[in-house]
Amino acid sequence: MLNKNLKSWIEVDANSDFSIHNIPFGIYKDNKVKHRACSAIGEYIIDLVELADAGFLSVDKSILEQQFLNEFISLGKPSTNAVRAKIIDLLSNDSDPVAAELKTNKELFNKIFKKQVSVTMLLPVRVGDYTDFYSSIDHATNIGTMIRDPKNALMSNWKHIPVGYHGRASSICVSGHSFHRPKGQQKPADSELPVYGPAKLLDIELETAFIIGKQTQMGDSVSTSNADDYIFGMVLFNDWSARDIQTWEYVPLGPFLAKNFASTVSPWIITLEALEPFRTKGYTQDPKVLPYLEYKGDRNLDIKLDVFLKPEKGEENHICSSNYKYMYWTMEQQLAHHTVNGCNINVGDMMASGTISGPDPKEYGSMMELTWRGTKPITLKDGSERKFVNDNDTIIMKGYCEKDGIKIGFGECVAKVLPAK
Incomplete structure (x- = not known):
């Protein structure tokens, strides 16, 4: 439940993604720090190493100084949730008097709290394996x-299993990066033979991804009822796609070069606990799914998503x-299906939702649609047109949940x- 009375003594703009109800986790660097675990409140990052050094967190500092959050996440939810709860307590108006020094000691404050604009956010986890769904x-x-x-839009298996494929983890990059347009084979409609060259139909895919927080052994399966124990949190995800390369290559084994050249993730992992108050009902699943995919309660999430395109010299x-x-298959079902055959999962594995489109044409999550x-x-503000993404275009994705005047966002x-x- 959301505590509407919970407030931070640090002033947070009403439009900020990082209210005291959020408290996400990430990794940052600056001119003094190579890489450290951090959280966020308002316009600040919270250096968790400095917080521990000052005696506010009982976590091994060496874990917080790692390049990725994998070891921190591996501590388990009782520990990571306790860290998040402690940060909320320290930041709340009615926090323990011991935290008063944070408010009054300027030197200590400046060690722990740094403006987000003054640091660089890094890839939050070492991604061992990456799966992309089509849900x-x-x-x-x-x-x-x-x-x-239209009559055969959905393949016969689509409403029975969360369709997915194993993608490429090495080309997943954190927000703020750039990449070169991919090249590959395409087969123009008016040609009998394929041609080679830069992709002409470069597309975005508006997605989210969830991060695995607990490993399993080969042969183990995760049920829909305990899947949340294995999901640490979520990020925004842009699974770039070269549609012309994809159309030519995807039969019979699915996406390959059309997908493995770049994927972009937001740097902050929003915990499942922060997202829990925003659960909502999803689409009715008809026909009825097999027992291992059944679940109880409202397991979807009300996350508002927006996409912006910025040309090189424009707004x-x-x-x-x-x-x-609008997701048909839930995260819990995706994970249950992924592991039903005994496939083992590891901390830091990333599983993307697949493009998220709504029923209205303005809610379509790809340029293709x-x-x-x-x-x-x-037609853009500068009068130019886009069928797909042009060279030097920048794509910005944003996401947030809002309820009862409380907002948490993904950056x-x-x-x-x-x-x-």
Whole structure:
């Protein structure tokens, strides 16, 4: 439940993603720090090493000084939730008097709290394995309608299993990066043979991803009822896609070069505990799923999502809004299906939702859908048009939950496309 009376003694703008109700985890660096675990409140990051050094956290500092959060997450939810609860207590108006020194000791405050604009956020986890699902029914229906026909938009298995594939972990990058347009084979509609060159139909995919927080052994399965014990938190995720390369290569084994060149994640992991008050009902699943995929209660999440496109010399253009609540398959079902065959999972593994589209055309989560395969171009503020993403375009994704006047957000997921090498 949300405690509407919970306030921070640090002033937080009402529009900030990082209210006291959030308290996410990430890794930062600056001109003095190579890499350290941190949290966030308002416009500040909270250096967890300095917080522990000052005696406010009982966590091994060496774990907080690692390049990634994997060891911290491996402590388990009782420990990581206790850290989050302690930070909330220290920041709240009615916190223990021991925390008063944080408010009054300026030198101590400046060691622990640093402006977010003065630091660089790093990739939060070492991603051992990455899986991408295809779990938005509106997105799958749209894509299937375009590449097949409306009557056969969804493949026969789609409403029975959370469809997914194993992606490439090495090219997952943190927000703020740039990458070169991918090259590969494409087969133009008017050609009998494939051609090679830079992708012409470079697309975004508006997604989220969840981070595994607890490992299993080979042969073990995770049920929908205990899946949340294995999910540490969520990030925003842009699974860039080269549609022309994908169309040519995906039969019979699925995505390959069309997907493995770059994916972008937001730097802050929003804990599942912070997101819990924003649970909501999802789509009715019909036909009935098999018993191992059944779940109880409202397991979807009301996460508002927005995408902006910024040309090299122009303003940001809002190109779509969507919502995670439109997901047909839940995270719990995705994880249950992923492990039902005994596939083992490890801390830091990342599992992406697949493109999140809503029922309204303004809620489509890819350029492929927004422009209906390029037949309905988007007009930007500068008068230029976009069918897909151009060189030197920057894509910005944002997401947040809001209820009873309380907001928690994910920050930004940003990347720029450079010309092909």
